[in-house]
Each structure stands twice: as C-alpha cells, then as structure tokens.
Amino acid sequence: MNDLGNLVEYVVHHEDVRRAGDDPAPPRTLPPELNAAIWARFAPMSAGFYLPAPVGVLLTVPGSPRMQRRARPGADPVRVVGPPVEQALYAMGRRGQAQVQLRGSTMQVQRLADWLSAR
Template sequence: MTWHTLERRELAQALTDAGPDAPTLCEGWQARHLAAHVVLREGSLVVPVGLAVPPLAGRAEQAIEDLAQAGLSEGGFRDLVARVAAEPPAWHPMTWAGDAANLVEFFVHTEDVRRGGGTVEDRVLEPEREQALWSQLLRAARLTYRKVAAGVVLVRPDGVRRVVKRPARGFGTVVVRGSVADLLLHGFGRGTATRVTVEGAASDVDAVREALPFR
C-alpha cells in the first residue's frame, strides 16, 4: 500500500469521526466542504484548474459549495466520504500522480479536520511515512517559504536539520523546530495549529510570522 493510499483512508476516517459540520483549519470550510474539495479535485477538472487559474476560481468555489450542500444530511455526508475514500477515475491525472501529488495533500487535509476544533496530539506515524513526508516538505520548501525574508533552518526532534531558505539582504536566519508533522503544517500555512517554535532575532522571527503565522 502506498503512503497516500493510507493517508486517504485516514482522511476518510477523520471526516467520519468529525461529522459534516465540524470546523476545519481551512477558513470558511466545514468538514463537508473539505470532503467536496477532495472529491472534485479527483473527479473533475473544475477545481484543479480553478486553483491554478484565478479567473476560474469562482467556478471552483461554487462547485465545492454545491457539492457540500449534498453533505448536509447524515446519508449525504456518508456518501460524500465514501467518494473521498474511493480511488479517482482512471482517466484523471491524479490517478497517475501517486505520492508526489497526493501524500501531502491528504496528510494536510486530515490534519485540517483533526485540528479544526483545537489542539490535538500528533498522530503516531511509521518512521518510513514520516521520512516520506519530510522529503516532500524539503522538495516544497522553495515554494512554501518563498515569502519569508529571513533564512530558514528546519530542525526535527531527532536533531536532523536542513537549510531550506537563504536570507534576503538585511535579514538573518531563524531556526524552526517541531515534529515533522508540525513543520509540514507550518510550511503549508497551518502554523497556528502546531507547536513549532521559531528561534532567532526578533525582526527575523517577525518576518516568519508575517509570512507563515504561528503561535
């Protein structure tokens, strides 16, 4: 079983446990909206194109809202979650993308649901899955930290560290510490729901907080 397949199952379970109206870390979305987003990301081209082409974003948002309405009832939400749990159609590009496109997507959205109501403990992850997430985080770092003026060094609890961003002129470097899960979520804009710590000069820490807020 691939890691993104396992994350898909855990996302479906998190949605089931939360219920359709549960809050998520995605502003304005309840669990049913997030489920609708995942279904449409894999079942149509409207949402993926809308995410990439701003003029079409309105159509994508409306499609998500329309499908989310179907999840208002208990049975409707159960059917929506079943669609989340199912593999995408064979013709859809997401079928071919594997962990590269889906592992972080499903992991982050699972945490969007789990942490939507407040602080929770990190999931216990297999070392291999954690390493896969760490590798994905490092690959994405140039994009996720692009708006941070300070340099950034990520440090895991086991002491492994990586420089992921060089400082802009006039700025120093900060050290961001946290679990792999929390570092990943911080990089993808969910830092206020994590326990990451940021160490460095006050102005550099503020530069991180401005681009990627944290507690």
C-alpha cells in the same frame, strides 16, 4: 500523480479534520518510516513556501540530523523546529494548529512572524 506524490497534501488534510472543531485531537506520533516519507516529499517543496520570506529559514526536525533543510538562504536564519507533519502544516498556513518552535534572534523571528501573518 500517484498517492506518494500526494502524501503531504493527504496528511495535511487529514490533520485539518482531526484538529478542527470544539474538541480537536492532539498531534499523532507517526512511525519513523512515515515521518521520513513525509519529509522526503515536503523538504524539496519547502522553498516554494519560504522563498519570498524576508529572512533565511532553516527547517529542523528534532533528533534527526539528516532532516534539516535550508528553505530560504540568508544570514542569521530562523529555525522552524518540529516533526515533518508539523512543518508541513505550518508552511501550508495551518499555523494555529501546527506545533513548531521558531528559534533565532528576536528580530529575525519577529520579521518572519510578521511576514507570515500578512500572507
């Protein structure tokens, strides 16, 4: 697989290093073309992370109507809102470092949070 195929993994590992330790670095503002490339790689694989979830999951990148993906079908989905890097971090288990918002009904958000914390 080429570097582009590993882009999401490289970015997540890079952020792991940046955000670790006693003085973690804040999230970076990435150029639009890099965000688009990360989204293009992450969005199709997002179902692999969320398909077993007990609720529908809709991924949304603020200010980018084309960057929206239903990662798991279901009525009354929870929207995971954040930039592509934060979406990838959250889905890949770095929930303490990822800066996303969970939006939706209180019950659905709680069901997703409970499911994620049990993983």
